[in-house]
Amino acid sequence: MSNCPVAxxxxxxxxxxxxxxxxxxxxxxxxxxxxxxSIVQKRIIYFQDEGSLTKKLCEQDPSLDGVTDxxxxxxxxxxxxxxxxxxxxxxSEKTHPKDYPRRANHWSAIIGGxxxxxxxxxxxxxxxxxxxxxxxxxxSPVKMEExxxxxxxxxxxxxxxxxxxxxxxxxxxxxSLT
Numbered sequence: 001m002s003n004c005p006v007a008x009x010x011x012x013x014x015x016x017x018x019x020x021x022x023x024x025x026x027x028x029x030x031x032x033x034x035x036x037x038s039i040v041q042k043r044i045i046y047f048q049d050e051g052s053l054t055k056k057l058c059e060q061d062p063s064l065d066g067v068t069d070x071x072x073x074x075x076x077x078x079x080x081x082x083x084x085x086x087x088x089x090x091x092s093e094k095t096h097p098k099d100y101p102r103r104a105n106h107w108s109a110i111i112g113g114x115x116x117x118x119x120x121x122x123x124x125x126x127x128x129x130x131x132x133x134x135x136x137x138x139x140s141p142v143k144m145e146e147x148x149x150x151x152x153x154x155x156x157x158x159x160x161x162x163x164x165x166x167x168x169x170x171x172x173x174x175x176s177l178t
Contacts, residue, residue: 025057028059030059032056032057033057033058034054034055034057035056035057037054081114082174083112084174087110088170108139108141109141111135111141111160113155113156114156114157115151115156116154116155116156119151119154131143131144131146131148132144
């Protein structure tokens with residue numbers, strides 16, 4: 001793709017189910033950026049400009065109205081809050097035949113807690129910590145729990161449940177946070 005110097009080209013005989021590209025957004029005032037992907041299969045069958053193969057990103061996305069990096073208002077919670085979380089996993093080969101992984105799928109344990117406004121687990125538009133990454137990719141909460149423990153001054157309480165069961169079986173976790 002010599003006519004497009006900012007293109008990323010990848011060719012492989014191996015099957016691909018996803019790709020990942022890191023990029024730096026253009027300077028403010030540039031306007032919208034259009035990311036396009038094309039898939040060529042057997043030289044004559046190709047896909048482009050369909051569904052999620054094209055993504056338009058603009059500086060002021062209306063779906064992000066009201067999203068802030070930090071809470072705007074200070075609040076003071078008093079007493080105890082009790083939450084009952086119920087997770088129903090319906091991700092299976094039957095319900096998602098196109099995107100279901102060939103290797104065993106996994107869900108991490110459910111983790112919840114209360115914290116001060118100064119503790120940040122993740123930020124919109126930021127990179128995930130190594131702990132969040134391991135939960136997402138491996139289903140392992142060990143590193144994330146370690147990161148939470150290291151921030152003991154900003155974390156008030158923490159509770160986790162067992163790993164989520166296979167599709168169809170609900171998992172319950174009750175959190176009482178003070």
